[in-house]
Amino acid sequence: MISRAPEGVEAPKATSRRTAVLILNWNRADDTIECLESLTKMEGDGHFPVVVDNGSTDDSMARIVERFPDLHVLENGENLGFAEGNNRGIEHSLALGADYVLILNNDVIVDPGLMRELLAAADAHPEAGVFGARVFDYKEPQKIQYGGAEWRSKTGHFYITDLNQTEADSKIHGVTSIPWACGCAFLARAEVFRKVGLMDPRYYLLWEEIDWCSRARAGGFDVVLVPDAKVWHKGSQSFDGGTFGALRSYYHWRNRMLWVEREFSFGQRCKFYGRAMLPQIHRRLRAAISPRSKPEHRKVARAEILGLWHYLVRRFGPAPDSVKA
Numbered sequence: 001m002i003s004r005a006p007e008g009v010e011a012p013k014a015t016s017r018r019t020a021v022l023i024l025n026w027n028r029a030d031d032t033i034e035c036l037e038s039l040t041k042m043e044g045d046g047h048f049p050v051v052v053d054n055g056s057t058d059d060s061m062a063r064i065v066e067r068f069p070d071l072h073v074l075e076n077g078e079n080l081g082f083a084e085g086n087n088r089g090i091e092h093s094l095a096l097g098a099d100y101v102l103i104l105n106n107d108v109i110v111d112p113g114l115m116r117e118l119l120a121a122a123d124a125h126p127e128a129g130v131f132g133a134r135v136f137d138y139k140e141p142q143k144i145q146y147g148g149a150e151w152r153s154k155t156g157h158f159y160i161t162d163l164n165q166t167e168a169d170s171k172i173h174g175v176t177s178i179p180w181a182c183g184c185a186f187l188a189r190a191e192v193f194r195k196v197g198l199m200d201p202r203y204y205l206l207w208e209e210i211d212w213c214s215r216a217r218a219g220g221f222d223v224v225l226v227p228d229a230k231v232w233h234k235g236s237q238s239f240d241g242g243t244f245g246a247l248r249s250y251y252h253w254r255n256r257m258l259w260v261e262r263e264f265s266f267g268q269r270c271k272f273y274g275r276a277m278l279p280q281i282h283r284r285l286r287a288a289i290s291p292r293s294k295p296e297h298r299k300v301a302r303a304e305i306l307g308l309w310h311y312l313v314r315r316f317g318p319a320p321d322s323v324k325a
Helices: 029-039 060-067 081-095 114-124 190-196 208-218 246-263 266-289 295-312
Strands: 002-004 019-025 047-053 072-075 100-105 108-110 128-137 144-146 149-152 157-160 185-189 222-233
Touching (some): 029 047, 047 060, 100 108, 185 190
Parallel strands (some): 019 100, 047 072
Antiparallel strands (some): 128 144, 128 185, 149 157
16 A cells, blocks of 8 residues: 655645645546546635545556645555545544545546535534435436435335436435435544444445444434535446446445445344345346346346355455456
8 A cells, every 4th residue: 555645845834723624536547537626616715635546556656646736645555445445545634633534436527516515414413423425416417316315125125215316306405414415525524433343344345334423323423415515426336337347236235245244233133134135036036047137137137146146255356357257
């Protein structure tokens, strides 16, 4: 792991609170540069970007540093996944004296008022430790990608509040408690990381922020949505096949089971398995072996079953190459 900052450049010290803006990069310099460009228009002071490179195999960091020479840069040397990649950046940010850490996906652009709204919510809600942004679609900027979530035990899934709705049609009008903040844009107090720890690296991709927010809530910190804090997200840049592809489905099935194991009591898990999982497993098995299934559907179903199996045998971390192919 290599950490470096340009000569003479330090985290800002003139303000009473400092916020590290943490961006994880992996082979997508264009996205990261566009994200950093949007940060230059963000209102307020006391914030500084920290770019963590997760083992890029292209010229990403050379291009990024050439465009933004005054960056704090952390190079992991390998792809550690979203959870552990960000963990290294969080530790680095706290060592720089950050009072808050704003985690951003590199494929978002931010509203100029993002930091102002998040910090205002932090001032107004001392009981909260995690502050999520409202996420809009990059290609269809009026459509909401994430505006909170609701867990439904009958299906065993979280359902996104206001998904594909416009802001005018939103059900949420003000800072509101939510189960978890979307990992592509949330602010957290440094004290939350110090009390509840970092994200669980076993998740690698998906559900890590859900798990971490659950632990934050259990640790006494509310998790809230700040609807006037806005970002625009391209989405699914890390997954071949996009939102419904085999790779994402593998992580979703495996990691959902790990979260349920950690979050629910034995009795609750038994109800979840019987009510939600058994019917889903039955449908996936049929899709995986039926000659009438479309090849792409068969591939996804097999990835989901493999994810379930890997949960059962405790194989976590990156997905096998057979799923990525």
